[in-house]
Amino acid sequence: MANDKSSMQLVANGILKENPIFRLALSMCPAVGISTTVMNGFMLGVAVLFVQVCSSLTISMVKKVIHPRIRIPTYTLTIATWVTVIDMVLAAYMPEAYAKMGIFVKLIVAFAIITMRLEMFACKEPVGASFWDGLGMGLGFMIGMMTIGLVRELLGSGAILGYDVLGFKPLLFFILPSAGFFVVGLMMAFFNYIELYYKRKKGFKS
Amino acid sequence: MKNIITIIIRLTLSCLLAAFVMGIFFVMTSKAKKHNEHVNEEKVMYSLLGYKVGAPVPETVKLYAVYRYIVTDPAGKSIGYLVPTGQGAETGFSFIILDLDGKLIEQKPVTVTADDAAEAESRDKAIKAALGAGKEAVYADDKTIIVTDNGARTAYLLSGKFAGFKASISVMLALKTDFGIRGLAIVEHEEDPGLGAEIEKGYFKNQFIGKSFATLKTLDVVKEPLPDAYAKAMEGVKGEDGGKILEQYKDHAIYALTGATISSRAVTNGVKGTVAKFAYRINILDNVLKEQHIVVPF
Incomplete structure (x- = not known):
């Protein structure tokens, strides 16, 4: 199954049309x-971007030798390896950032988005396309995290x-994990609305 | 059967490859990581003692570490301390074993260099060699640093770990020689960002500075708004009477953080407990050192 999309289309697809979060x-x-803050979102986004691109590349390169019955263990192993790598690199060279988000970096192993991209894309497509797809998905995740972070930081800590x-804290509630769902839900609705609006404007049926 | 073998071979190969990649990165980063931890700890220690980052520490100031161990032998449990001994050029290390009533059981010289004593692994090994067979010493994860200036004690640095709201909180405390608090640093915590995580901010943790040992014993947490002037003085905003304001609240109860009473209480009680235990232990150790005429550099 050859992919007929250009590299830029693949990246844009990850950021907009198939944004992992929204x-x-x-x-x-x-x-x-x-x-909870823009910076946290950005850091985790960078980590996910790295893991997604590396895993996509690896799987795409070795897709011919993976036994089809044991794809999932191989994916998990690949992701776990790259997560461990970035975990060690962050701990060694960016100790301050790592102190804040260390536990979440380890959690990347279980991120559905990465496994899903490997299964849907990297195991069928050539190396180049997989790289752009991984990059797009990673960037999409990063931008999503930063947008949510922006809203929550502004409303929760006023910063x-x-x-x-x-200069004041409008709604302390937005710092708490449960508020994340509200923000994600509201933003999803917002993005859906914008999409619909443009579709209607162009004359498509919704 | 053929399928089973292919699957086994391929999965094994992938695992080996993954292990190889991880191993390379581990070797590449382990040195930098250790260095980071060490630098971070020193930075916290010196800032607690009032030395700014980059400013030179006077040469008369020396830090001596005391490590506490639990010693198990057929007769029961006892407590062991690894202390530096001797003064001037003749320095070494001794492992002092006390019974549970604080009486000396024995003192054993430990052959270990100062650098090796700072590393947990080489330290454990040296102590094991000094104790011989039949006794087992387990590190109690309790390291106290005694700070001296010109040979006289000026402060203690100790680390504490206690339960927070969800996970445990690690702190480092600087105490004066009369066990009053000189400084508090939150080393590690997993409190909620924006709520409990505010414990690491100056306006909360600096409330502990200046609390005397007697005040600390009955220290309470109050749910009252933190006075503005006090908060500013603690954050280090230079006002005309910053020192006076700090003095005024010196014996006041701890103002709880808004929305994080449990975290505030946890830190207060944790600090109280850590200091009380430390004061008890160091007094016993000091008594023994004095009674047995063991010469120590601190």
Whole structure:
């Protein structure tokens, strides 16, 4: 099955059309768990981006030798390896960031979005396309996390990137994990609305 | 059958490959990681003692570490301390074993270099060699650092770990020689960001600074709004009477964090417990050292 999309289309697909958080609604657990500030979202996004791209590349490269009956263990092993690598690298070279999000980095092993991309895309497509797809998905996740982080940080702590902008804390509730669901839900509705709006404008039926 | 063998071979190969990649990265990063931990600990220690990062520490200031062990032998359990001994050029290490009533059982010289004593693995080995067969020493994860200036004790640095709201909180405390609190640093915690995580902010943890040992014994947590002037003074905003305000609240109860009473209580009780236990232990150790005329550099 050859892929007829260009590399840029694949990246855009991951960011917009199939955004892991807002459109596919995958990996919600970290999305609500750690996206309390923009910086946290960004850091976890970078880690996921790295793991997604590396895993996609690896699986795409060895797709011919993977026994079809044991795909899933191989995927898990690949993801776990790259997560361990980034975990060790972060702990060694960025200790301050790691102290804040260490436990969530280890959780990337269980992220549905990565396994799903390997199964849906990397195990069928050539190496180049898998790289762009992984990049798009990773970026989509990162942007999603940062957007949620922005809303929650602003409403919960009255700050952006740690700088106090409002001078007061509007709603303490938004810091708590449960508020993550509200933010994700509201933003999903928002993005769906925008999509519908543009479709109607172009004259498509919704 | 053929399928089973292919699956086994391929999975084994993937595992080996994965292990190889992880191994390479582990070797590459382990040194940097250890270095980080060490640097971080030193930074916390010196900032607690009031030395700013980058500023030189006077040469007269020396840090001596005391490690506590639990010793098990057929007769029962006892407590062991690894202490540096001797003064001037003749320095070494001794393992002092006390019974549960605080009486000396025996003192054994331990041959270990200062660098090796700082590493848990080589330290355990040296102590095992010194104790000989029949006795087993287990590190109680309790390291106290005694700070001296010109040979006189100026402060204690101790680490504590206690239960927080969900997971445990690790702290480092700097105490004066009369066990009053000189500084508190939150080393590790998993409190809720924005609520319990505020324990690491200056306006909460600095409330402990200046609390005397007697105040600490009955220290309570109150759910009252934190006075603005006090918060500013603790955050280090230079006001005209910052010192005076800190003095005024010196014996006041701890103001709980908004929305995080449990975390505030946990830290307060944890600090109280850590200091009380430490004061008890160091007094016993000091008594023994004095009675037995063991020469120590601190």
